[in-house]
Amino acid sequence: MARGGQGLARVAVVVRAGAAPLWWLGVTAAGIGAVPEGVTGHRIGVLAGAALFLAGAAWVALARRGRYTALARRTARASRYDVLQDRAVTTRVWRRGHRWWLLLGWAVALGSAFAVPAAGGLLLAGLGTGLWLKAAWLGRLERAGETLLWVRVDWLDRCGGRPAGKAVRDLRGTGVAAGDAAPGGARRRTAALV
Template sequence: MARGAHGGRGGQGLARVAVVVRAGAAPLWWCGVFAAGIGVLPPGLTGRRIGVMAGAALFLVGAAVVAYARRRRYAALARGTARAGKHDVLQDRAVTVRNWRRGHRWWLLLACAVALGSSFAVPAAGGMLLAGTGAGLRLKAAWLGRRERAEDTLLWLRVDWLDGRGGRPAGKAVKAYRGTGIAAGDAAPGGARRRTAALV
């Protein structure tokens, strides 16, 4: 299992699709929890009770929208999965997560700031929406994990296709996924850390 971003001898650097999806779940969740916790302190324009009730609804809506967004695109790419080549380089889970979070750090800070600012109008609602998007990403990664287990194939995509436009794992730049056996790499189906890392 190699850690580089690009393959050698004609191979490609590959990142796990589910890991890329899951990478934003934790920072969005914790930014949302922080913003909601601080945001519930000011009474706001609507009052705390209405703010929290609105936030709960936004949490559910945000989680559902993110969890189900572009599933047809993911499914279509998964159906066209080609077998990874022997010279392809599988990127470590930690590297994929670090790259995603580094590329999105300013967006995450801006989202947290906006959620905090919105609390002066609707207490806690912005933070709860942010937390809901994090929960939605976790649900989407779990859905991908169920597909991977059902088909006994882990889904990967070329690292260079993640460059630019936020690194979307089902964006227009992504032409196809590649597949490996279920034990490849150091991330389990769904993108969670594998307890015992296995080699290809």
């Protein structure tokens, strides 16, 4: 990178990257896990799974909000030499780095169905939902400050892909039109050409 520029990844995109895999792996594990009777039976398993879904979604959505808010307040303007990572690249890097954890989580959720049917899968799906909710909250934070939040890629690597980890000392900011992801990390919708 020229003249001291840094590679930057969108914070909301990193948070959102795990949402879809966790959701789909969780739904799959819950569907397959509903087949065995298990130790508790289907009714208790599904009720326990619903409670775990809600608890997991709330825990992930609310965790570390204070840290994200504090980092957002200390946001420095991105340099003209900083390189903004594409949404697809950020998502692909995060998912590759966490693929074994995702598969292990799916296997554990599936195995737990022999004790409590569907519960482990619903917990995984709840964690994915929590990540979507956290990304949406970050989008509201970005809109309120009219600044997109970015994290240095090298700091992200040191934190195991967590954009609010200990190695992250501050965030960088750009205008809301920068990059190819909208506030909250979703794909930017482009107006159709007439």
